[in-house]
Amino acid sequence: MEATKMKPIEFLVQAVSAVIVSCMAIQTGFVMAWPSYNVANFLSNQTVLGIPMSSLEISLLGGLPNLGGLLSMPLCGWAFNTIGRKYGTMLFVLPFIISWAIISLTNNHLLILIAVTIAGAGVAGQNVSNIFLSEIAHTSIRGAMVASTSCGYLLGILISFTMGGYLGYMTIVLVHLTTSVLTMLVLAFLPESPVFLLLVGKEEEAAKSLAFYRQLDAKSKEVAAEIINIKLTINPKLEKMLSVEDQCEKDPETADQLLEKQEIDDETEDISAWKQLLKSKSSQSILIIILIVTAVTILMGGIVLQVYAEPLFSEAVPTMSANQCAIFVALDSLVATVLCVTMIDKFGRKSLILTTSIGAGICAGLLGSQLQFHWAPHWFTVVLIYGYGFMFTAGCAVLPSVLASEVFLPEVS
Secondary structure, eight states: OOOOOOOOOHHHHHHHHHHHHHHHHHHHHHHHHHHHHHHHHHHHHSSSSOOOOHHHHHHHHHHHHHHHHHHHHHHHHHHHHHHOOHHHHHHTTHHHHHHHHHHHHHHOOOHHHHHHHHHHHHHHHHTHHHHOOOHHGGGGGGHHHHHHHHHHHHHHHHHHHHHHHHOOOOHHHHHHHHHHHHHHHHHSOOOOOOHHHHHHHHHHHHHHHHHHTTOOOOTTTTHHHHHHHHHHOOOTTTHHGGGHHHHHHHHHHHHHHHHHHHHTTTOOOOOOOOHHHOOOHHHHHHHHHHHHHHHHHHTTTTTHHHHHHHHHHHHOTTSSSSHHHHHHHHHHHHHHHHHHHHHHHOOOOOHHHHHHHHHHHHHHHHHHHHHHHHHHHHHHHHHHHHHHHHIIIIIITHHHHHHHHHHHHHTTO
């Protein structure tokens, strides 16, 4: 069905909701940036820890959050499909709180490594929380809303890098702990996703939720029409019903009759998300494409640049302040993400990811040859790193999560 034009108040409510959900992405930024400016401290004899960390432990410090995220992904799917998008998001703020609480209470190497692994579960939950945003957003700004979480992530990196250069170790940990608690509190004020409420059969609550995010009356015709549209989308036999969608748009009574008939047919059929995925060839193809795109994006090295920014700058450009260079990398990436948010719904996903991938590849090739052969001055190395970070973040880093939140049927996602 054709989307109605957004009202200013509707845009404001959805923008504020996006900011609140993006607070979780800020926590992810904190986790990813924290090892970077603590590496030198953890390796030195004057470390805040009991004894210096080994090089292996330093590598694990940056890598274990990814392991924690990988191990917790099945739990993410279960939580978001069982307790809801809102409460699933709140649940995965808890690992951040536990992680920073452990770090604030210990200087033991093993416990710190366990803490960052636990934080990885929160990182996984933050990525899945994009589903929440995609389900509450108006179609005209859905891409920008989901991409805004990347702005939150990079803002978290920028804030953490900045604090790392000016505040003490324990002060930073306590700030991170406090903000993670506040994030859970502000998420409690958001209504549940109307799509999830319809999935569990709570149509009245879904209408109220939709009315809040659209700033309409819950009993209005606009809300009723969108409820019908969502029902058509989440129905397992969607492909058989799409042929009558035009008729439904013109005649809501016909749509209601079709949906009632379909509900009767499906009363004895309870299809889980995994069974639905196995039945749907289109969903399987999409899953393979998303996994390939995500894997290639990770292999591009952008995460390594963010997690180990200061050590990289210390080695690549020893004549410049590593902390200041890292702060500028975060600022550079934040500007790129804001630009991506403004362009994503105008130019489309495919053209944006192709353009930025080519740009990032050129910068990475030049940077690799520069680090190997030193054919240009040090400042040019910095330019190439910033150029790579900008191109990578302006599309490659953001779009896989946007695509993943948009292309799957709700009962599969």
